[in-house]
Amino acid sequence: MTPGDLIDGDTFYVMFVTSTTHPGNLATAADYDAAVNAAAQSSGFYGTDDSSLTGQWRAFIGHDDGTNRADVVGGAAPIYRIDGTRLANNRADLLDNTIAATVSVTQQGGAPGSVFVWTGMNATGATSYGLGAIDQSRYGQSNFTDTTWLDGGGITPNGQNYHVYAVSPLLRVGAPAAAAQVTPVPVMSPWGAAALVAALAGVVGWRRRSATRS
Template sequence: MKLQLGIVSAGVALATLGTSAAQAAFVVVPTDLAPGDQYRLVFVTAGTRDAQSLNIDDYNTFVTNQATGGTPGIDTALDTALNGAGFDLSTITWKAIGSTSAVDARDNTGTNPSSTGVPIYLIDGNRVANNNADLWDGSLQHPINRNNLDEISSHNRIWTGSNETGQRTNLSGYAAYLGSDSTLGVRTGDRSLTDSGWIARSSSLFFSSWGLYAMSSVLTVPVQPEPVTVPEPSSLLGYITLGGLMLGGAVRKARK
């Protein structure tokens, strides 16, 4: 009986360890930043959709639901990790790295090289780019290959509708922007690449089903509260003993 209990206990311990390891894979606060530093997070969606809409808000809503669990069946692990790190989830927004006929990806995400921007990280702690210009210079520091479940994406092709500089593509001999029904198709990127192919690799007809890249609003590393000082066990015992003696003395005086 004791042996059986020991086996069960060991199994529970291993299961707990496995769960902790899976949850610990999220690194929503990069380890090379200090409290007060600003940055962004990026991932590729686990879910897929078509590229038939010309409205960028449809794609922004899609990636937001992927990040927050707003879509039935989508895990809320990313939101849980952010909340556990001390972020107010109501202040975080998510945008698609995609271009339509009306807006460029770099403007939709607020990463236009005309402004410096902040470092951009994958949700496992790897740095993707140092700033806005670095994001659009044709070379990433790390591929955007992990999804909102913190898994390597199962699909390589990603809807972008963009060229390598994050701008909408035209219809003159090139795959086009999101929502275009061009016979050349809509521009797609490859999540396994770090050269310009990450965003401008090939094309696909707009009724196909692929994922999108999602980028967070600017985040600030939380400032951790000062730790509460707790007396050492030996000191605590001394305080209790002293308190007991004082109380006992007061009681004896009251009886006289």
């Protein structure tokens, strides 16, 4: 899932739209989190089933249990589609009424076209007609790059089955390889060198005397 325009140490987020659909009246945000994690784990595409991400994907929704998953995207990190296409440069760019490309790619790499997506958010990412117990919830459409991607401009009965956007935790491009460790070569002091020379001279002299006696 590493985008090609990043370098070692850069951070980023990844988003996809689930290939599966779910009703808009699930009881808690955690229910939607479970749904997007099940989708991610069902596919090996671009490493979405990486064990290090197990259980860490979040549904990009606003829920009437008080949870707003727009908060999981923070800071200056860019956001990418799962095929490496950049959607936005940072959180502010993601929620400024336009994105650079549609989010219409599933965890399997498929292109579902124009599908309805439960969001429970308005275009700024604030919970509006959130998912859950209320009768109607807000939705977006996956093949738009204007505000419609998140806020389709209306509400609809939440008993219907729509897709869900998923967002990864903050990811980091692999750290640079550690610098090679150089083992210093021992350096002998002048006194040690002199002692070694004297010792070697003594050994040579002893051998010569031994050879003369024999």
